[in-house]
Amino acid sequence: MAEHYRRGYHGLEGHVQLIEQTYAGYLNDSFGFSGAGALTDFLTRRNERLLLGDTVDLGALVEQFGAPLEVSFCPQITTQVQNMLDYAMAAQVSAGYTGSFLYAYATKANFSEEVVRTALNAGAHYETSAAADVVIAHHLWRQGVLSEDRYIFCNGSKEPMYLDGILALRHAGYERVVAVLDDLDELDYILTHSREPMLFGVRERHAPEVVDRNHAGAERFGLTPAEMQLVAQRLAGTAHELVVYHAMVGSQIEDAAAWEARLARSANAYAALASTSPSLTMFNFGGGMPTSGYDLNFQFDYVGFLTNLMANTQAICAEHGVAAPMIIAECGRYTVANHNVYLIEVGRVKEAGAIEPWYLLNGSLMVSAPDTLIVDQEFVVVPLDGWDTAVQAVRLGGRRTCDSDDLYPRSHRPALMLPEFQTGMVLAVCGVGAYQAMIGGKGGAHHCLNPEMRRIIIEQDGDQLVMREIAPQNLMAQMSALGYSIATIEQPARKPLPVRTAVVSEQLPVRPLRAARRRQAPSTLRTSRFAASA
Secondary structure (H helix, E strand, O other): OOOEOEEEEEEEOOEEEEEEOEHHHHHHHHHOOOOOEEOOOOEEEEOOEEEEOOOEEHHHHHHHHOOOEEEEEOHHHHHHHHHHHHHHHHHHHHHOOOOOEEEEEEHHHOOOHHHHHHHHHOOOEEEEOOHHHHHHHHHHHHHOOOOOOOOEEEOOOOOHHHHHHHHHHHHOOOOOEEEEEOOHHHHHHHHHHOOOOOEEEEEEOOOHHHOOHHHOOHHHOOEOHHHHHHHHHHHOOOOOEEEEEEOOOOOOOOOHHHHHHHHHHHHHHHHHHHOOOOOOOEEEOOOOOOOHHHOOOOOOOHHHHHHHHHHHHHHHHHHHOOOOOEEEEEEOHHHHHHHEEEEEEEEEEEOOOOOOOEEEEOOOHHHHOOHHHHOOOOOOEEEOOOOOOEEEEEEEEEOOOOOOOOEEOOOOOOOEEEEOOOOOOEEEEEOOOOOHHHHHOOOOOOHHHOOOOEEEEEEEEOOEEEEEEEOOOOHHHHHHHOOOOHHHOOOOOOOOOOOOOOOOOOOOOOOOOOOOEEEEOOOOEOOOHHHHHO
């Protein structure tokens, strides 16, 4: 077994005693966390219990529902949106910014109905990337969830189906839908088929000198400066308007200075175009806002970044003689990454001789968190219990695939520091609310037929928290999706499921919200701070 971290030596009556470092001691030494209070901006520990959003007792949920378990705490989305709006307000005051700020949610990060609805209710506007996004937006508008005062920014390369969806939404009466052009053919199509005045945006194509050759790909999007000028000329004197300049640097950007430098170039291009196109009044600096779900050492000065962005943009616009624009933040990962946690049990340990032992999970990270494999993303992984036991370096492997790539962290990264294995050990894998379910897919069949976890969805409903349970994926549903005739499949005999320890002392009737089961939140949940402030 890999050596434990050591705190040091302790002398006792002339003897030297080696003291093993505990997991709690490791967190204290490495991150200054005393073991109680806020571990991150979405995880706290109180009375030796790990809480999501300072509200949800994750250990109690495992006791009631078992593991693996996916927990979605939607009030965390509201917190993220409201915090960013507060950061922007503070930055506007600090920079003396005369423009305004608009927060948009990039729905490609997580399309789940409760996620999109929560972001909209928190004040977010809407950003789409494909034809299906527009269909969903149209549906939410008809339902009254998406109000007509919100902008819908339609980004991405657009095939005819996507363009037809944008036109259908506009022709149905939604005025604040903005087609952000990625190609001049898109402009031709809309101008030919639109019966109503349209709002347009232009997306900036990355200049060759700023393309990161180690992460090439983003330069395929957008229009060149000459193409953007052509758009402005074609729209001049028509009923249509060019309103948005869209700049996109990257995702999960933590180098604020480099980000500001890139955006300063974009702000200059915006101001030059706006000086000849008076209707152009919005500067969308795109996504990239980082979040804390991937590193316990995370630090980012949101107010400082926004203050510098606003001050620089205002100064650049003044040089060009144009008004400071409405600044748009298009937040996907930041909005939703931290509202979701996977709770996965360590089912077995295999020693690895001179290297770290393997903690084998009753699940699969390459299926449930595919970014571990696709972009080598790191996530915060924290044990629910065992904080007072010795810490050691370990690596995680998935038991529910037969794949050598189903491991975490990748071999070139340092091992995880976790407590020594105890029977029933459960790990919280954090930061998984953005992209993981969308890339891995929902429904259907997954690698090695790894089933989707049981889901617990917790939402704010007025002055109370409510919870819905969605059953884990059924093997027969997977087989059916693959084309097998499930009527002829012999299912293995299964032992009766054990009766779970009840956490709810009393079931209170709650009006059903949808077809899925919905119940009064049990004592697993602490009193909501949102409800308390209502």
